[in-house]
Amino acid sequence: MKQLAQRLLGPVTLVSMALTVWLGLVVTPPDKVQGDLARLVYVHPAVAWVALYLSFGTATIASVLYLWPRTRSVVADRVAHSAMEVSLVFIALTLITGSIWGRPTWGVWWAWDARLTSTAILGLLAVGYLALRRANDDPTLRAKRSAVFAVLSAINVPIIHFSVLWWKTLHQGATVFTANRSLLIHGIMAWTLLLSFVAFSLAYAWLVRARYRLEVARERLDNEAITEAIAARVLEGRS
Amino acid sequence: MIATAWLVAGKDLRIEWRSRVLAWQVVPFGVMALVLSGLALGPTRAGHSSAAPGLFYLVVLLVTLLAINRSQAIERTPGTRASVATLGLDPAGVFLGKTIALAVELWVIGAVLLAGTVLFLHTALAGSLTAVPSLVLTLGALAAAGTLYGALTGEGAGPATLLPVLALPAFAPLLIAGERAFSAALAGGSPWEWWVITLVALVAYLAIGVLLYGVLEES
Amino acid sequence: MTAKFVAELEDAVVIAGGFPLLAGVTMRLEPGTLTVVVGANGAGKTSLLRLLAGLDQLTSGTGVVAGVDLARGDRRLLRRRVGWLGHEGSFYDDLSVEENLHFAARALSRPIADVAPALERVGLAQRASAPARRLSAGQRRRLALAWLLVRRPEIWLLDEPYASLDDAARDLLDDLLVDVVGAGATVVASAHDPLRSEQPRVTLTLAGGRVVATS
Numbered sequence: 001m002k003q004l005a006q007r008l009l010g011p012v013t014l015v016s017m018a019l020t021v022w023l024g025l026v027v028t029p030p031d032k033v034q035g036d037l038a039r040l041v042y043v044h045p046a047v048a049w050v051a052l053y054l055s056f057g058t059a060t061i062a063s064v065l066y067l068w069p070r071t072r073s074v075v076a077d078r079v080a081h082s083a084m085e086v087s088l089v090f091i092a093l094t095l096i097t098g099s100i101w102g103r104p105t106w107g108v109w110w111a112w113d114a115r116l117t118s119t120a121i122l123g124l125l126a127v128g129y130l131a132l133r134r135a136n137d138d139p140t141l142r143a144k145r146s147a148v149f150a151v152l153s154a155i156n157v158p159i160i161h162f163s164v165l166w167w168k169t170l171h172q173g174a175t176v177f178t179a180n181r182s183l184l185i186h187g188i189m190a191w192t193l194l195l196s197f198v199a200f201s202l203a204y205a206w207l208v209r210a211r212y213r214l215e216v217a218r219e220r221l222d223n224e225a226i227t228e229a230i231a232a233r234v235l236e237g238r239s
Numbered sequence: 240m241i242a243t244a245w246l247v248a249g250k251d252l253r254i255e256w257r258s259r260v261l262a263w264q265v266v267p268f269g270v271m272a273l274v275l276s277g278l279a280l281g282p283t284r285a286g287h288s289s290a291a292p293g294l295f296y297l298v299v300l301l302v303t304l305l306a307i308n309r310s311q312a313i314e315r316t317p318g319t320r321a322s323v324a325t326l327g328l329d330p331a332g333v334f335l336g337k338t339i340a341l342a343v344e345l346w347v348i349g350a351v352l353l354a355g356t357v358l359f360l361h362t363a364l365a366g367s368l369t370a371v372p373s374l375v376l377t378l379g380a381l382a383a384a385g386t387l388y389g390a391l392t393g394e395g396a397g398p399a400t401l402l403p404v405l406a407l408p409a410f411a412p413l414l415i416a417g418e419r420a421f422s423a424a425l426a427g428g429s430p431w432e433w434w435v436i437t438l439v440a441l442v443a444y445l446a447i448g449v450l451l452y453g454v455l456e457e458s
Numbered sequence: 459m460t461a462k463f464v465a466e467l468e469d470a471v472v473i474a475g476g477f478p479l480l481a482g483v484t485m486r487l488e489p490g491t492l493t494v495v496v497g498a499n500g501a502g503k504t505s506l507l508r509l510l511a512g513l514d515q516l517t518s519g520t521g522v523v524a525g526v527d528l529a530r531g532d533r534r535l536l537r538r539r540v541g542w543l544g545h546e547g548s549f550y551d552d553l554s555v556e557e558n559l560h561f562a563a564r565a566l567s568r569p570i571a572d573v574a575p576a577l578e579r580v581g582l583a584q585r586a587s588a589p590a591r592r593l594s595a596g597q598r599r600r601l602a603l604a605w606l607l608v609r610r611p612e613i614w615l616l617d618e619p620y621a622s623l624d625d626a627a628r629d630l631l632d633d634l635l636v637d638v639v640g641a642g643a644t645v646v647a648s649a650h651d652p653l654r655s656e657q658p659r660v661t662l663t664l665a666g667g668r669v670v671a672t673s
Contacts, residue, residue: 067454124408131404132391137475140515144454145391149405151451152387155443156409159436163412166432167419226473230667233481237501237666246564254552257589318546322602324513326549326565327538453534 006209013206016199023192037104042192044097046200051090052119054204056154058083059129063150066143074219077143080150082211084129086204091123114168118161125153139222240449243332244339251310251340260309261344266351269302273355291360292370292421295352296414299378302348304406307385308399310341315393330453334386338448342382349378366425373420373429376437377413383444384409390455412436464489464613464644465510469519470528472509479505481667482519487646492639492657495648497664503648506664507615510646512536524613538566541611543602543619548590555593555601556586559608568608576607580630595622603631614638616647620654628654 024042031038062080065071098116099109110116132149136142255261276294277285284290314320353374356362388406416436423430465487472480480502487493487510495503508514510523512533521528526536549558559573577583580600585593593601599622606614614635620628632654639645639657663671 067451121408121411124404128405128408131401135392135401141394148387148447148451148454149391152409152447155447156412159412159440159443160408163415163436166436167415222476226476226478229473229476230471230478230481233478233667235666237481237664237668237670243565246561250550250553250561253557254550258552313550313552316546316551318544318548319550321508321513321542321544322546322549325511325537325540325542326562327534327536328565330534 009202009206009209013199013202016195016202020192020196020199023188023195028189028192034104037101040097040101041189042196044094044101045193046196047090047097048094048119049197050200050204051087051094052122054201055083055087055090055208056122056126056157058208059087059150060154063147063154066147067151074139074143077147078212078215079208080147081133082208082215084126084150085211086207088123088126088130089207090204091119091126094119095123112168114161114165117168118157118164121160121164122153122157125156129153139219240329240332240335243329244335247328247333247336248339248343249336251313251337252343254313255309255340255344261306261348265302265305265309266348268305269298269348269352270355272298272301273352273359277359285359286361288360289422291356291362292425293414293418294360295356295362295421296377296417298352299345299349299381299417300407300410300414302352303345303378303381303385303410304403306341306344306348307389307406308402310337310344310386311389311393330456331449333456334390334448334452335445338383338386338445341386342379345378345382346375349374363425366427367421369429370421370424373417373424373433373437376434376441377417377420380413380437380441380444381410383441383448384413387444387448387452387455390452393455413440416440463487463522465521465523467509467519467521470509470516470521471518472505472514473517474514478667479514480509483509483664483667483669485662485669485672487644489644490639490642491644492635492659493644493646493662494659495646495662495664497648501664502667503664504617505667507542507617507646507648510613511540511542511615513542539611540613540615541606541609543599543606543614543616545595545617545621546598546602548593548598548601551591552589554587554589555582558590558601559605562605563608566609572608573604576604579607580604581626596624596627599623600627603627603634607634610638612643614643614645614647616645618649619647620649 020042024039028039028042030036059080062076062083066073066076066080095116098119102111102113102116103109106113129146129149133142133146136145273294276298280288280290280294288294314323353367353371357364357367385406388402388409391405392401413436416433419430420433420437423433463486465485467483467485470480470483471478483502483506495506497503505514509516509521509528512523512526512528515533516528523536524539526533528536548555549562553561555577556573559576560570562568563570563573574583574586577586580603582597582600582604585597590598590601599619619631623631635645635647636657661671661673662669663673
């Protein structure tokens with residue numbers, strides 16, 4: 001059953017993604033105000049959901065499980081690493097699609113919008129996480145430090161969110177860039193929107209699984225190298 | 240835990256008193272950064288810009304990074320690591336102690352920089368003094384966060400360059416809260432939101448530090 | 459594992475940066491004994507001492523030192539119970555000789571009053587207020603010895619203890635070792651050259667990160 005699900009993950013992801021593209025670009029009507037630009041509603045919210053909740057959430061939970069002595073395992077560390085890496089990709093996509101969507105309403109590619117700004121800071125936290133992993137060679141040391149950093153980052157998310165939100169809204173000029181992005185969603189549009197969430201979540205699961213397997217393969221190589229190094233060391237003692 | 244905290248804080252402050260690294264290297268850097276801020280604003284705005292509180296906090300963050308690196312560097316010489324490890328100090332106490340020492344150092348540096356802001360960037364003296372309580376709290380939160388992020392970057396590749404990448408995104412809310420509180424103080428108000436942000440951050444960092452510093456140290 | 463041994467290692471492997479510092483060490487230490495670890499440069503002498511001190515992590519195999527499981531136990535408790543003599547000598551170079559010992563004594567709740575006599579005994583009393591960074595290599599060793607005198611641990615781990623010591627300090631160390639082993643402490647010392655003291659000892663020969671001979 002588990003194997004079947006794993007084997008089907010790729011094809012199902014591709015089919016649901018293709019369906020989302022077809023429904024989003026061909027079947028659904030353009031918006032009265034925003035025109036074809038509104039079709040980003042089938043991409044941007046789903047990508048943001050994966051970036052900010054699904055993947056960051058997975059990485060946080062896996063990191064907490066790693067830090068808790070009873071649930072500490074190399075699996076949790078690998079999941080956290082894979083999820084955070086995929087998270088960075090989706091955060092970048094969120095920023096890019098948000099920027100494309102906001103450009104006509106804001107008139108600029110970057111606005112000091114509260115959500116945009118806090119998402120960018122979150123992206124830099126993900127970069128920091130990956131930089132921290134690269135800087136540590138020892139597997140245990142790396143796992144512990146990155147898990148602590150992930151937990152710290154998760155705690156920072158609401159603090160960053162509210163600080164940027166208040167920074168923006170408690171300022172007098174707040175209304176200047178407020179975008180009117182409200183869309184009337186009904187019928188086939190609602191179903192397409194729902195499907196886009198499913199499709200991007202599946203794509204996320206597929207990417208994390210691929211990344212996880214890559215990590216397992218890399219660790220197998222490392223372990224082989226260590227076994228060889230121990231054998232060589234023992235020989236060195238005999239000569 | 241508390242006894243270890245005072246022992247470690249006393250040791251860190253004593254080492255700073257002996258070596259004067261912060262006094263001779265970090266404080267002059269901060270003052271120079273304030274002067275550069277004035278130069279960057281240009282001749283017409285240098286003396287009367289509403290950007291002064293923000294520039295002050297930007298300089299505070301840069302100085303904090305240096306102070307964190309110094310606070311960690313004294314623990315990192317190879318001999319110190321091994322011999323101090325054999326004392327088996329309580330990690331929560333070490334975290335609190337290093338946080339206290341760093342906070343005291345940042346308070347002193349912050350006072351100098353605040354005076355520098357009044358002098359160079361012409362912020363009103365009375366308003367600047369009203370901003371002191373929020374500055375004290377913000378620097379305390381920065382000290383707690385800095386001790387954690389400093390320990391995270393230990394013994395890796397290039398900790399001095401890794402620290403800003405890890406710490407600055409997390410410092411952003413503290414910069415916002417500090418700047419807003421300072422600006423509000425200059426304008427004669429004191430919105431509660433900024434106290435909430437800084438207090439929540441301070442409590443979160445202290446709690447995480449007490450719980451998890453041991454995980455960082457044992458590695 | 460029985461409590462008969464102060465330390466027991468079984469196929470202990472320590473890996474750092476992909477390199478096996480220890481490649482499967484099996485050994486036991488009985489209480490009240492002197493053990494000398496010999497071997498060429500890079501044989502794993504210092505790594506073995508660091509593992510026994512709880513300073514480094516066990517990668518695989520098993521080990522129990524002073525009742526603390528090296529793989530699963532709290533190594534901090536172990537570190538509090540061993541005395542370590544490395545090359546460093548001081549705790550913090552910016553503190554004075556005396557301040558270093560006061561700091562350590564407070565950390566482990568040792569009487570501060572023991573510091574002055576210990577400095578006297580190792581011949582550092584005149585340098586008590588000098589910053590540790592100004593000490594010579596030999597004086598650093600003496601400072602580390604003074605700390606061990608204040609500390610009086612149950613397990614002494616001495617890394618190349620005779621290096622950079624002059625004759626007077628070597629005699630002092632010899633006397634000290636006779637003294638503490640007689641009092642029931644367990645001493646492990648690494649050395650290129652055999653120890654000068656005439657005490658009975660176990661000699662472990664390390665090569666390639668393993669014990670290749672015991673005598």
